[in-house]
Amino acid sequence: MVHVLPETVELILAESTGRPGRLPLFARPVIGDDIAAGSLRHLHAALRSGTPLELDERLASAVLALARSASTAATRMPALDRVPAPAAAQAAGRVRALIDEAFAEDLGAAELAAAAGCSRNVVYRAFEAVHGLAPSEYQRQRRLRSAHSLLKAGRGPAEAAAEVGFADQAHLTRWFVRSFGVTPAAYARAHASWTGS
Secondary structure, eight states: OOOOOHHHHHHHHHHHHSSOOOOOOBSOSSOOOHHHHHHHHHHHHHHHHOOHHHHHHHHHHHHHHHHHHHBOTTTOOOOOOOOOHHHHHHHHHHHHHHHHHHTTSOOOHHHHHHHHTSOHHHHHHHHHHHHSSOHHHHHHHHHHHHHHHHHHTTOOHHHHHHHHTOSSHHHHHHHHHHHHSSOHHHHHHHHHHHHTO
């Protein structure tokens, strides 16, 4: 079970619409919606092992999916406006610069919003529109590229994981295998044998 505080729901809805948040009302206790269910699964995974940024993104996504799909007509959320291209590019550029500068830190949605000068939800929509992925995914890719470079330079997997911001070597290994198809240790050994070091 995931319990989200009403104040958090109100905040997310207010940031999404630009109006004071209002709690959604649900006509049914059980909701059969694939999009909402997927958002809740992603939120659960982020609660178990996600970064603070990923958790912020997944929480907002789940709240918005539930409010859009299952709330009563009186409290249903309007569709989100598209962020104009120049504003999206500017916000996305600021967020990318912050992530590039501090990718190893546990950045949160509030820090990204402050850097971009807009709400968290505008940050998510703008970043995805410009770069094609969520800020947390970009941060993970940035960490993986840096870990890849550290492994090539002869650092061990545990040291690389700690230096680039992964919670531990196991988290680095899981994402490294998904991205590169090989464990960090196997990559480091193979690179050492190719270069003769």
